[in-house]
Amino acid sequence: MADDPLTVRPDPNSKLVGRAQGLYGSAGQTIISLIMDMSLIFTDGCYNGSSLSISGINRALNPVREIPIVGGTGIFRMARGFAIASTYSFNVTSGDAIVGYNVTVFNN
Numbered sequence: 702m703a704d705d706p707l708t709v710r711p712d713p714n715s716k717l718v719g720r721a722q723g724l725y726g727s728a729g730q731t732i733i734s735l736i737m738d739m740s741l742i743f744t745d746g747c748y749n750g751s752s753l754s755i756s757g758i759n760r761a762l763n764p765v766r767e768i769p770i771v772g773g774t775g776i777f778r779m780a781r782g783f784a785i786a787s788t789y790s791f792n793v794t795s796g797d798a799i800v801g802y803n804v805t806v807f808n809n
Contacts, residue, residue, distance in 0.1 A: 719743040751775025782806040
């Protein structure tokens with residue numbers, strides 16, 4: 702389960718614009734991957750009250766990976782697109798990571 706801050710920049714002290722809430726679990730026997738079902742819920746600015754839903758395989762050990770956007774709410778209702786995830790830091794001891802998402806959204 703995840704309920705993580707969604708910030709403008711990959712810095713925990715950056716401006717908070719929402720929460721990344723959802724779940725992920727281990728997937729794959731030969732390549733370390735996560736299966737993710739996550740909502741990026743916006744609580745600030747013009748996107749306040751809207752969300753994007755991402756769902757798919759996240760090959761977490763790859764420095765850059767693509768995850769599908771499968772929908773959204775509010776201003777992002779019926780959204781489709783993709784998120785490019787990049788790991789900025791990973792603490793092996795705690796399992797904590799800072800991941801940046803560059804999102805491309807197509808609204809119908």
